[in-house]
Amino acid sequence: MTAIDVDVTLLPTDWRDQVLALAEERDAVILAHNYQLPEIQDIAHHTGDSLGLSRLAAEAEQSTIVFCGVHFMAETAKILSYDKTVLIPDERAGCSLAETMNADQLRAWKAEYTVDGVEPVVVSYVNTTAAVKAETDICCTSSNAVDVVASIPEDRTVLFGPDQFLGAHVQRTLQRDNMHIWLGECHVHAGINGAELKAQVDADPDAELFIHPECGCATSALYLAEAGVVPKERTKILSTSGMVRAAEETTAKRVLVATETGMLHQLHRVNSTTEFAPVNRAAVCKYMKMITPAKLLASLRDGTDVVDVPADIADRARQSVERMIAIGTPSPTAE
Numbered sequence: 001m002t003a004i005d006v007d008v009t010l011l012p013t014d015w016r017d018q019v020l021a022l023a024e025e026r027d028a029v030i031l032a033h034n035y036q037l038p039e040i041q042d043i044a045h046h047t048g049d050s051l052g053l054s055r056l057a058a059e060a061e062q063s064t065i066v067f068c069g070v071h072f073m074a075e076t077a078k079i080l081s082y083d084k085t086v087l088i089p090d091e092r093a094g095c096s097l098a099e100t101m102n103a104d105q106l107r108a109w110k111a112e113y114t115v116d117g118v119e120p121v122v123v124s125y126v127n128t129t130a131a132v133k134a135e136t137d138i139c140c141t142s143s144n145a146v147d148v149v150a151s152i153p154e155d156r157t158v159l160f161g162p163d164q165f166l167g168a169h170v171q172r173t174l175q176r177d178n179m180h181i182w183l184g185e186c187h188v189h190a191g192i193n194g195a196e197l198k199a200q201v202d203a204d205p206d207a208e209l210f211i212h213p214e215c216g217c218a219t220s221a222l223y224l225a226e227a228g229v230v231p232k233e234r235t236k237i238l239s240t241s242g243m244v245r246a247a248e249e250t251t252a253k254r255v256l257v258a259t260e261t262g263m264l265h266q267l268h269r270v271n272s273t274t275e276f277a278p279v280n281r282a283a284v285c286k287y288m289k290m291i292t293p294a295k296l297l298a299s300l301r302d303g304t305d306v307v308d309v310p311a312d313i314a315d316r317a318r319q320s321v322e323r324m325i326a327i328g329t330p331s332p333t334a335e
């Protein structure tokens with residue numbers, strides 16, 4: 001029996017009613033990332049990508065935010081709504097990408113590229129700890145990374161971290177030479193590789209491709225498109241909410257989806273006629289799946305786990321996060 005099965009068998013049959021009643025009692029809004037378990041996505045007040053959820057956290061009227069996602073996302077909500085209580089149903093839900101860079105490493109990297117007292121501009125993906133955000137000039141997410149780097153004057157050196165595949169996507173799009181990229185990666189997305197993608201494209205040449213820029217295969221997808229193996233107009237590099245938007249619009253019979261498999265739930269929800277097939281069925285983020293219905297119920301009942309960020313770090317990190325939410329097209333979120 002898997003941990004998820006155990007969790008579900010312990011659930012009261014009316015857990016959904018209990019969650020909604022407790023949320024109202026606690027004056028809480030429940031936010032869920034697109035990679036959460038389907039039951040969590042369905043019960044949440046809003047489901048979306050990191051950028052959309054950050055915006056919602058900043059605007060929330062409720063006094064409590066229950067963040068169903070991973071820890072850096074809940075920390076971002078706390079940074080933006082410091083006077084609110086932010087809960088995450090399991091504080092052990094981490095992120096392998098956020099672990100690839102710490103604040104000391106970032107300070108040393110900045111020193112390396114500081115010339116005559118002029119520091120480089122640091123752009124950090126939102127998948128970073130609050131301490132790294134405090135050392136950052138502008139944060140970005142997958143949906144606005146290109147716009148964020150494009151907003152930096154061309155003569156300034158840019159340090160982009162920690163995701164190397166997203167960094168490569170930005171560099172390729174903007175053709176920017178004075179941009180240095182940290183060699184971090186997400187183990188889930190790096191595992192979706194070019195060979196797998198090529199095999200699937202060969203098996204189904206008419207399919208469209210939706211590819212998250214964190215994927216190891218993003219480079220191959222663009223190569224395949226350049227080489228004419230897949231038509232360029234059918235190869236889309238998209239954030240998770242960009243995929244929802246594209247799924248609403250597509251008329252393709254079949255779409256190959258390269259990202260964490262939790263994404264498929266929202267894609268089926270908005271389009272029931274297209275077949276959405278994962279490029280890698282094993283692309284499951286074990287951290288995202290640590291948030292279960294039973295833990296959500298316990299979180300609302302007991303007020304656990306509280307997310308805290310030291311005030312001095314939150315104050316410095318807030319500027320970089322606020323710059324991030326001001327740039328780029330608002331991401332759609334589902335109610």
Ligand code: 13P
Pocket residue numbers: 034048049050051127141142143186214238239240241
């Ligand atoms: P999005 O910003 O596209 O929601 O992705 C977040 C994430 O953690 C991807 O692994």
Ligand code: SF4
Pocket residue numbers: 070094095096097098127186187188189260285286287288
């Ligand atoms: Fe982090 Fe990867 Fe999980 Fe996203 S999928 S939360 S980047 S470990």
